[in-house]
Amino acid sequence: MAPDPVSQFASWFADAVEAGLPEPNAMVLATSSAGGLPTARTVLLKGYDQQGFVFYTNYESRKGRDLAENPRACLLFPWHPLRRQVRVEGKVTKLPREDSAAYFHSRPYGSRIGAWASRQSAVVRSRDELDARFRELAERWPEDPPLPDFWGGLRVVPSEVEFWQGQIDRMHDRLRYRHTKAGWTLERLAP
Ligand SMILES: Cc1cc2nc3c(=O)[nH]c(=O)nc-3n(C[C@H](O)[C@H](O)[C@H](O)COP(=O)(O)O)c2cc1C
Numbered sequence: 001m002a003p004d005p006v007s008q009f010a011s012w013f014a015d016a017v018e019a020g021l022p023e024p025n026a027m028v029l030a031t032s033s034a035g036g037l038p039t040a041r042t043v044l045l046k047g048y049d050q051q052g053f054v055f056y057t058n059y060e061s062r063k064g065r066d067l068a069e070n071p072r073a074c075l076l077f078p079w080h081p082l083r084r085q086v087r088v089e090g091k092v093t094k095l096p097r098e099d100s101a102a103y104f105h106s107r108p109y110g111s112r113i114g115a116w117a118s119r120q121s122a123v124v125r126s127r128d129e130l131d132a133r134f135r136e137l138a139e140r141w142p143e144d145p146p147l148p149d150f151w152g153g154l155r156v157v158p159s160e161v162e163f164w165q166g167q168i169d170r171m172h173d174r175l176r177y178r179h180t181k182a183g184w185t186l187e188r189l190a191p
């Protein structure tokens with residue numbers, strides 16, 4: 001195992017890509033409201049480094065509202081064909097606007113209009129209403145829509161990261177990194 005979880009993640013992520021897993025960067029993001037109600041959904045990992053794990057979303061969506069009132073999250077990478085899973089826990093911070101803008105402008109035009117057209121997680125009357133909203137916004141910005149102020153990146157800053165490897169007889173390997181004042185400590189957990 002690597003001395004820190006991000007280096008270890010890099011190695012397992014490379015294995016997931018190499019193995020040809022569909023959407024190897026898909027991860028389940030769990031959040032919880034201030035009242036303690038948990039929810040989970042899939043998002044795409046768009047970057048990671050020693051600072052943490054980054055994804056992009058609508059800040060006013062259900063997850064966005066959860067994270068505004070309770071900025072803690074758990075990420076789960078379900079790499080079943082490799083008999084592996086990685087779980088990341090930590091605090092969540094917003095990306096600087098210039099970083100969100102750089103990513104937003106790298107997205108295809110339609111996805112950028114889509115971000116504007118979707119009040120993510122709100123109830124919509126119909127598919128037609130959604131499509132009409134898309135067309136209206138595409139007319140407004142025939143090219144280069146700006147970054148919406150309600151959209152951008154979030155970073156999960158890891159405090160614990162667990163690497164799970166399936167083994168025979170359900171005697172799996174579970175190795176957990178925990179961030180302490182002294183740096184990262186690595187512990188083995190019972191399967
Ligand atoms: C494979 C996959 C990847 C997804 N990636 C994202 C993403 O990166 N950002 C995002 O906002 N929604 C993404 N979604 C949609 C979310 O799962 C979810 O439906 C949406 O963000 C609204 O979630 P919420 O109402 O809990 O906030 C993805 C869905 C799937 C199935």
Ligand code: PXP
Pocket residue numbers: 044056057107111
């Ligand atoms: C609503 C939504 N936002 C953002 C993303 C992130 O991916 P991309 O920036 O590549 O569209 C996805 C991917 O499914 C998505 O569905």
